Amino acid sequence: MKKSNFVGMAVVAVCAVPGLASANLLLNGNLDVTYQQEIVPNFFLPKPADWVNDGFRSTTGAYEDEMSSEPWAGPAPTPVTTGGVAGDDWAVFLKPFSGTATNQATGHLHQTVAGTAGSNYTFSGWAGGESNALMQDALFAIDFFDGSNNLISSAELSILPTLVTANGQAFNYKFYSLTSAAPVGTANVRARISMINAIPNPAGGGQAFVIDDFSLTADAVPEPATMTIFALGAAITLRRRSKK
Ligand SMILES: [Ca+2]
Ligand SMILES: [Ca+2]
DSSP states (O other): OEEEEEEOOEEEEESOOHHHHTOOOOTTTTOOOEEEEEEETTEEEEEETTOEEEEEETTTEEOSTTEEEEGGGSSTTSOOOOOSTTSOOOEEEEOGGGSBTTBOEEEEEEEEEEOOTTOEEEEEEEEEEOTTOEEEEEEEEEEEEOTTOOEEEEEEEEOHHHHTOOOSSGGGOEEEEEEEEOOTTOOEEEEEEEEEEEEOOTTOSOOOEEEEEEEEEEOOOOOHHHHEEEEEOOOEEEEEEOOO
């Protein structure tokens, strides 16, 4: 006589896909891919692809020379990447000195992705300032929009208090990060870096404000059914042979 016993073994893995949880939602987060933007008639400078930039002066309004893409601002201490046209590492150079004392310069660089209410969004990246850069504020921000593209709320981190603090690194580069939960009604999430009301430094000297290597990530919405992965292990067949 033969008996067969099947022992099913269920293997439970919780949050077993960390790669998905931390995926960068931004395109061209390392700013290496650029396009040519006409700054003034017949004069072009590179700007980062997949991002939107808005520049305006407080008195005279919109202009295009508030920022441009530059390869000299991309290398270490920021992550060294090779996505540029020459396999090089590009970054964005914001220009506080493009304003004047009475016509101050504001620039925003931003990218918008589809969002989910209740998720925690983390926006991280690198920013640095030369010691004589002058501006009212410098921000990392996450803006939340509803399905009609109305702004619901913004989370802002002022990086100005430490932007130009000397740390021995190129351009005094530092890593910054902020996290905010998407409010009810969120349909789109915008990652934004802003230079607010900047002016030239009468003393001259280095006044660059540079940024590179951004990520926007979202934690999974807490829902047990999607937080747990059940993997059914191979059924183990045990055969017992009875002695004759
Ligand atoms: Ca870099
Ligand atoms: Ca870069």
